[in-house]
Amino acid sequence: METNRGGPGRYRRTTLRDVAAAAGVDVSTVSKVLNNNSRINVRPETRERIRAAADELRYRPDPVARSLRSGRSGALGMLFPDLTNPVYGLIMRGASQRASELGYAILLAELGDENTPSSYERLVEEHRIDGLVIATSRDNQDVIAKLPLEAPHVYTNRRSPEGPSVTVDDEAAGRLAAETLLAAGHTRLAFIGDSDETDTARRRRLGFVRACEEAGVPDPVDIRTPYTRAGGFEAMGSLLDLDEVPTGAFASSLLVGIGSLAAARQRGVAVPDALSLITLDAEDAEYTAPPLSAIRLPLREMGAAAVETLDRVVKGERPTNLVVPIPPNLIERESVAPPRPAGL
Amino acid sequence: METNRGGPGRYRRTTLRDVAAAAGVDVSTVSKVLNNNSRINVRPETRERIRAAADELRYRPDPVARSLRSGRSGALGMLFPDLTNPVYGLIMRGASQRASELGYAILLAELGDENTPSSYERLVEEHRIDGLVIATSRDNQDVIAKLPLEAPHVYTNRRSPEGPSVTVDDEAAGRLAAETLLAAGHTRLAFIGDSDETDTARRRRLGFVRACEEAGVPDPVDIRTPYTRAGGFEAMGSLLDLDEVPTGAFASSLLVGIGSLAAARQRGVAVPDALSLITLDAEDAEYTAPPLSAIRLPLREMGAAAVETLDRVVKGERPTNLVVPIPPNLIERESVAPPRPAGL
DNA sequence: CCTTCGTAATCAATCGTTAGACTAAGGTTT
DNA sequence: AAACCTTAGTCTAACGATTGATTACGAAGG
Numbered sequence: 001m002e003t004n005r006g007g008p009g010r011y012r013r014t015t016l017r018d019v020a021a022a023a024g025v026d027v028s029t030v031s032k033v034l035n036n037n038s039r040i041n042v043r044p045e046t047r048e049r050i051r052a053a054a055d056e057l058r059y060r061p062d063p064v065a066r067s068l069r070s071g072r073s074g075a076l077g078m079l080f081p082d083l084t085n086p087v088y089g090l091i092m093r094g095a096s097q098r099a100s101e102l103g104y105a106i107l108l109a110e111l112g113d114e115n116t117p118s119s120y121e122r123l124v125e126e127h128r129i130d131g132l133v134i135a136t137s138r139d140n141q142d143v144i145a146k147l148p149l150e151a152p153h154v155y156t157n158r159r160s161p162e163g164p165s166v167t168v169d170d171e172a173a174g175r176l177a178a179e180t181l182l183a184a185g186h187t188r189l190a191f192i193g194d195s196d197e198t199d200t201a202r203r204r205r206l207g208f209v210r211a212c213e214e215a216g217v218p219d220p221v222d223i224r225t226p227y228t229r230a231g232g233f234e235a236m237g238s239l240l241d242l243d244e245v246p247t248g249a250f251a252s253s254l255l256v257g258i259g260s261l262a263a264a265r266q267r268g269v270a271v272p273d274a275l276s277l278i279t280l281d282a283e284d285a286e287y288t289a290p291p292l293s294a295i296r297l298p299l300r301e302m303g304a305a306a307v308e309t310l311d312r313v314v315k316g317e318r319p320t321n322l323v324v325p326i327p328p329n330l331i332e333r334e335s336v337a338p339p340r341p342a343g344l
Numbered sequence: 345m346e347t348n349r350g351g352p353g354r355y356r357r358t359t360l361r362d363v364a365a366a367a368g369v370d371v372s373t374v375s376k377v378l379n380n381n382s383r384i385n386v387r388p389e390t391r392e393r394i395r396a397a398a399d400e401l402r403y404r405p406d407p408v409a410r411s412l413r414s415g416r417s418g419a420l421g422m423l424f425p426d427l428t429n430p431v432y433g434l435i436m437r438g439a440s441q442r443a444s445e446l447g448y449a450i451l452l453a454e455l456g457d458e459n460t461p462s463s464y465e466r467l468v469e470e471h472r473i474d475g476l477v478i479a480t481s482r483d484n485q486d487v488i489a490k491l492p493l494e495a496p497h498v499y500t501n502r503r504s505p506e507g508p509s510v511t512v513d514d515e516a517a518g519r520l521a522a523e524t525l526l527a528a529g530h531t532r533l534a535f536i537g538d539s540d541e542t543d544t545a546r547r548r549r550l551g552f553v554r555a556c557e558e559a560g561v562p563d564p565v566d567i568r569t570p571y572t573r574a575g576g577f578e579a580m581g582s583l584l585d586l587d588e589v590p591t592g593a594f595a596s597s598l599l600v601g602i603g604s605l606a607a608a609r610q611r612g613v614a615v616p617d618a619l620s621l622i623t624l625d626a627e628d629a630e631y632t633a634p635p636l637s638a639i640r641l642p643l644r645e646m647g648a649a650a651v652e653t654l655d656r657v658v659k660g661e662r663p664t665n666l667v668v669p670i671p672p673n674l675i676e677r678e679s680v681a682p683p684r685p686a687g688l
Numbered sequence: 689c690c691t692t693c694g695t696a697a698t699c700a701a702t703c704g705t706t707a708g709a710c711t712a713a714g715g716t717t718t
Numbered sequence: 719a720a721a722c723c724t725t726a727g728t729c730t731a732a733c734g735a736t737t738g739a740t741t742a743c744g745a746a747g748g
Contacts, residue, residue: 062704064472119443128419261631287605409733693744712728715723
């Protein structure tokens with residue numbers, strides 16, 4: 001029976017005291033039993049009585065009180081650059097599930113533009129969180145330097161010289177994209193991606209270029225553009241303006257893929273007949289015209305691993321950089337085809 | 345100078361005690377001054393001294409300690425059915441910004457499938473949050489009934505007989521879609537949307553149907569399908585199988601719009617030449633083939649208003665249902681055109 | 689001269705949990 | 719039988735902020 005304690009929005013909760021009274025022992029005994037504290041001797045029957053009482057009263061320890069004592073909040077912050085990017089939804093999902101399993105709550109923060117202060121700073125300042133997962137991929141967004149104090153953190157979706165990171169194998173993704181295009185018979189390739197300031201772009205580009213080298217094919221055209229739909233649109237425009245237009249391109253983010261495809265269509269360039277296009281996967285890629293062949297990255301797993309790693313940092317370990325050991329895989333759809341025979 | 349307090353992940357923070365010592369007064373005095381407690385008399389110069397010390401030491405009250413005393417956590421939960429749906433990104437953004445302004449942190453929860461327990465229940469059970477914004481739109485997801493105790497909450501993106509809600513004017517959106525199609529000269533219309541269990545679908549459908557009635561045009565074909573890309577794809581399939589295919593359709597969610605468009609293309613039905621299609625807006629709609637004319641809903645504002653409303657519930661008010669007073673507006677792109685002259 | 693009042697603060701209890709110090713009862717060892 | 723362990727707990731002081739109750743002091747009033 002929950003009875004209201006008084007003020008609005010407040011409830012009477014079952015406390016350790018209630019359980020102690022019900023079991024006829026001291027609160028500290030209850031605490032120790034419920035926490036399996038090994039430094040105390042309690043008779044099995046007492047233990048049982050306490051457990052039963054706690055169950056009966058539906059006791060849930062108050063994370064607030066616990067935090068006050070332990071100095072840890074049991075919450076983790078997650079910082080995203082842009083909540084509307086579908087990529088982050090997946091990362092968020094993985095992170096929030098794993099966090100829940102580990103007993104953490106997830107506090108959300110979005111990095112506003114340069115000028116508006118973001119809430120993550122306050123989250124740290126107030127010690128509302130035990131650590132921060134940083135999912136911004138640009139090097140210049142120096143999130144940590146802005147913090148008034150040091151907080152445990154891990155980067156995800158990017159590496160950083162400055163702290164542990166959890167990423168997927170972006171290089172393999174780049175490589176796989178090139179190999180797919182190469183296998184279809186293309187030899188003049190293009191890589192469309194963000195500048196090297198964006199760590200994911202750097203690694204995807206690296207993999208792509210290396211695969212080209214290894215195949216003994218000319219260096220791919222390298223088009224740099226922000227990881228947005230508009231960026232992809234523009235990039236495809238400049239790609240098609242080239243004297244010798246490549247026959248296969250890798251749009252190294254889903255958003256860029258969508259933008260690129262739209263630009264190709266606007267220019268009347270048929271995909272895949274005139275140009276093969278491959279991108280990164282998300283459900284959207286299945287519903288474009290034509291459906292985009294794409295490389296799926298284990299983003300959910302990355303989010304989960306990031307939380308796991310942060311948990312270890314919070315606990316005082318010094319984990320190293322982690323690459324999620326699930327390789328990117330190719331989803332074949334309709335945007336890759338052999339190049340048109342020369343002369344047609 | 346922050347010095348570590350001991351355990352991993354813990355910092356020495358500036359406390360009220362530090363400020364009190366620096367200002368040469370009692371902690372309680374500091375607390376009262378900093379909170380502008382009017383029930384106490386403090387000399388202006390003492391007040392000043394305290395303020396200066398707090399500033400100097402960069403004092404930030406510990407929300408945890410504060411929570412313990414006040415019974416309020418200063419955090420709000422946000423429950424989403426699906427983090428990867430771009431719609432929620434926008435709502436989230438609005439909510440998180442407003443929350444930050446109001447001094448709340450936002451705790452994230454995603455409603456898993458029916459079987460997996462969702463973290464929001466624990467958030468409430470543990471009193472980690474002062475209230476819950478519920479952004480699930482289906483009636484049968486009875487989130488609140490599952491809770492072990494009553495928690496302040498507001499629904500957003502849907503109405504509920506059971507608590508206050510914050511929505512956009514979905515009916516106006518439906519109406520605007522119909523009017524747009526009607527204005528282009530269409531008379532055989534279709535509405536594609538989720539079942540009436542989904543509140544947004546119900547209201548959008550209502551607006552659409554009413555506008556048709558008022559225009560004296562036959563009742564629109566009513567196709568029911570889940571608010572997903574796959575749902576849209578399938579719905580368009582059955583629409584095109586009709587004996588008399590409508591010439592204008594409203595796909596009443598962005599995802600459905602994207603799926604519908606893909607299906608039309610697969611069937612070789614040209615948009616807008618053979619079929620005019622209008623949907624709800626998000627950046628994606630700009631990059632489809634053809635770009636989709638769409639109706640923009642003030643989702644960010646809705647998220648912000650939901651948090652604002654929840655804040656009032658938390659403070660004990662009983663706010664009524666709110667419809668965000670920004671009307672949906674039409675973004676004209678390329679998917680709506682006059683119907684083909686009969687006989688062609 | 690004693691009481692009362694107002695000012696300017698301090699004191700102390702409290703929120704719920706935790707962990708180290710401590711104790712009471714009973715049993716062993718020498 | 720005194721000294722010493724063990725067992726099975728209890729006591730108490732935190733963690734940091736808040737707030738109603740209390741106090742110390744000086745001035746004014748009767």
